[in-house]
Amino acid sequence: MTVVSGRTSLTAVLSARNSPARSFIQERFGRWQDLQARYRESAGPLAIPGGPANPATIGSAFDWMVRFMVHPRPDLRLALIGVRIPRVRQAVHELALMLDYPDRDGSGSVGTARFSGPVAGSEADHQLLARACWALALLTDLYRVGPTPGSPLMALAPRSITAEKLLDLASPEAVEELRALRASADRILLPALAARHGAWAVGPTFAGSSLMNADADLIAAGLLLELKTSLGSKRRDGTRRSSLEAPTIMQLLGYVLLDFSDEFAIAAVGVYNARYAHLTTWHLPELLAELAGRPVDLKEERAAFHELLSTYV
Template sequence: MSALTSEVKNAKSPVARWLRATFPHHHDVQADYREAAGPARVLPSPTVALGTQGAAIDWWLRFLIDPAPSVRLAVAGLRSGRASCERAGLELLHDLGAVDDDSNHAWPIRPARSRDLSDEWWARMSYALALLVELYRAARVDGSRLMQLGPDSRAADLLALANAEEVADLIAMRDLAVEQLLPRLPSGSVATGSTFEGSADLNADADLIVGGVLVDFKASQGRARTDGSRASGLTRADIDQLLGYVLLDYFDAFALHSVAIYAVCYGHYAAWPLDDLCAELAGRPIDLAAMRQEFAQVVRVELPDYRTASIVDRIRRRVAAR
């Protein structure tokens, strides 16, 4: 099954084409976001693996906000058999209270039970979970640091895979989130890593839903400026990803009323009431329930047809090239 994040980046995908045709007026939203974001406040060093680092701070933010986050994707990655660090991973997950002694069951963890552990431990643990999830999500993992571990490795070896610069940057981003994100979140029920009714049609899980607000964490460094600083940006794909989450909630199970982005390197939290954002992007008021049904038709009918045609076309080109 394809993923929302990949489909919105592919301009030829029926998902991206429908979103951009239905919500074409994005430039003002992007300009307002860039102006409000300001300069980056945490810039990772060149030794940082940016993709893994972004996933790691996502985990740490979940532990700050969600009293019982699930680590099911990390468990799934470990059980994939793509790396020989099962002993180390199970030991770490067991220490977190995420798996039982036989590793046959996985449960949400309780971060409050480990609040007395050091910031360095939290940073390294978040990084380790990010690596384990890559075993589940990434197309290739042969370059993963997990390949440095063997069957006899322990949890301490897994925790040691994050380098000192990555640990320092994660702590800095955590501190910034405590200052800039947590006070802006509404009260209400909390869910992290949530899937939607439409996730069965198009793989998608949201970083955070709290009090009816869907929040997407973005760890991008942004665009380099001539003075050496960096500027945050909101791409068309970023906007489409937010819209996609909302539309995949076919029957409004999460009662979403707003969407938001938190740029972790900038400490910038931008939130939009859903009706206002959709109306601005569409250039007119919209019926969200009707839009959800249209979108369901796109991902259930048009997207599979497109992907089948793409596969057939690739096969024909390979045959013709022989």
């Protein structure tokens, strides 16, 4: 399959130790040890262990699952960006029709990225939806990281791909794991979001996304939420605990800083780890002040980050 090359991503920039953007965030907001300790203490035991399915694809598929849980027809364009072959794109549109997307003009609807929420999610059959989310995850990874050896997509003949063949890529084990993760989100995440009335966005991009690829998971009426399915770190006795890793903190801060014009009015940030059924949120001004060790003028920090990125990206 053909992948569209593009700008570097926020994730890649923050992973590079010599990156000016990473240094900017660490130097200004690097006091996160106490935050990490509180997070570890607040998280309970591992509730949903990993299985034989690829953990990275599970994470991406769960992102898609949550999008369908908060909107009946979330925007599918992220799964289409990396594919130029018309037949593959058509297969995604066929998949959309199976998930009750309208086809008013014959070209196929790709759904909605922004809406006034909360709203009811998709009513599609849960197993069908899990299989669809697995296929969408594989296509999204094609855009984000390029063709990956061992990816089930690589075994398909691109010009013979259909929606059914995409659905068949999900193993029973992957579907079962996604079912358990969905049940966790149904119980913990959705009730916490139900009171957040206002502007919602799934897969939101920011003003700064014009300088580097950056799309968050979910913004619900001012809450920027990062979704995780990580198993966490191992204790000496072999059990696992949920950890708030530095890359996750930097990624959240990166999204906040890239919202140069305060388009999303982000007032809080949070992390939901479905494997632990654990949701934590932080009031943004208080979090920034703690991580910086001083009061923070977010408008000034965004302007400085914008200037930094404009000089080297």
